[in-house]
Amino acid sequence: MPTRRLILASSSPRRRQLMADAGYQFEIFPPHESVECGICSTGGPASLVVELALSKAINVVAQLKELGQLDDQCVIVACDTVAECGGMVLGKPADEAHARDMLERLRGTLHRVYSGISVWRPGATGDAGQPDVQLATSELRMDQISDEQLDEYLASGLWEGKAGAFGYQDRAGWLHLMSGTESNVVGLPMDLLANMLARIDAD
Numbered sequence: 001m002p003t004r005r006l007i008l009a010s011s012s013p014r015r016r017q018l019m020a021d022a023g024y025q026f027e028i029f030p031p032h033e034s035v036e037c038g039i040c041s042t043g044g045p046a047s048l049v050v051e052l053a054l055s056k057a058i059n060v061v062a063q064l065k066e067l068g069q070l071d072d073q074c075v076i077v078a079c080d081t082v083a084e085c086g087g088m089v090l091g092k093p094a095d096e097a098h099a100r101d102m103l104e105r106l107r108g109t110l111h112r113v114y115s116g117i118s119v120w121r122p123g124a125t126g127d128a129g130q131p132d133v134q135l136a137t138s139e140l141r142m143d144q145i146s147d148e149q150l151d152e153y154l155a156s157g158l159w160e161g162k163a164g165a166f167g168y169q170d171r172a173g174w175l176h177l178m179s180g181t182e183s184n185v186v187g188l189p190m191d192l193l194a195n196m197l198a199r200i201d202a203d
């Protein structure tokens with residue numbers, strides 16, 4: 001077993017669940033919410049999620065350092081996920097009206113979900129101590145759901161805190177995965193994470 005202290009830099013219940021289901025032993029240390037403020041998407045969704053994944057990791061490393069809890073074994077995992085449809089980046093909806101707007105845009109369309117993931121062992125020496133940040137993309141098609149289905153989903157509240165106002169895991173069959181992985185859509189690309197951790201363990 002590799003000697004490492006895996007820290008999931010996230011408040012997302014989906015990320016926590018994916019890590020637990022995959023059998024990882026890990027601690028949770030969320031980044032400050034302010035990390036997501038002030039970064040805009042002018043560079044497009046791919047550069048946005050990569051930038052945010054790194055910013056979340058930097059924020060958590062700083063917090064751990066301040067608390068005297070950062071040691072050489074710490075490996076920080078941070079991630080950011082957005083949807084993109086017709087060139088528009090869809091993050092987490094601010095309220096129900098915003099969620100409705102996003103869902104009306106997504107229904108019946110082909111769209112993409114981007115996750116930036118950062119894996120970082122700041123206590124390692126040399127290049128091994130630099131953050132590794134990578135991108136995963138999935139393409140999906142949402143069914144042409146009816147107004148009644150849309151209203152029912154909005155009333156369920158399940159859209160809250162989810163990029164694009166929709167959880168792939170919430171309504172089986174509404175979304176069809178055309179390329180990429182399900183775990184990327186739900187918020188943490190597990191295959192990519194495993195590869196990145198294997199690289200860290202090999203150093």
Ligand SMILES: Cc1cn([C@H]2C[C@H](O)[C@@H](COP(=O)(O)OP(=O)(O)OP(=O)(O)O)O2)c(=O)[nH]c1=O
Pocket residue numbers: 009010011012013014015030031036056079080081082083092113161162163164166167168169185186187
């Ligand atoms: C597209 C999609 C996203 N999501 C979730 C995953 C993320 O929690 C959220 C995207 O928001 P993020 O800003 O990536 O993450 P977060 O604020 O929830 O958590 P943290 O920054 O602390 O890690 O949307 C789903 O659960 N299902 C989906 O189908």
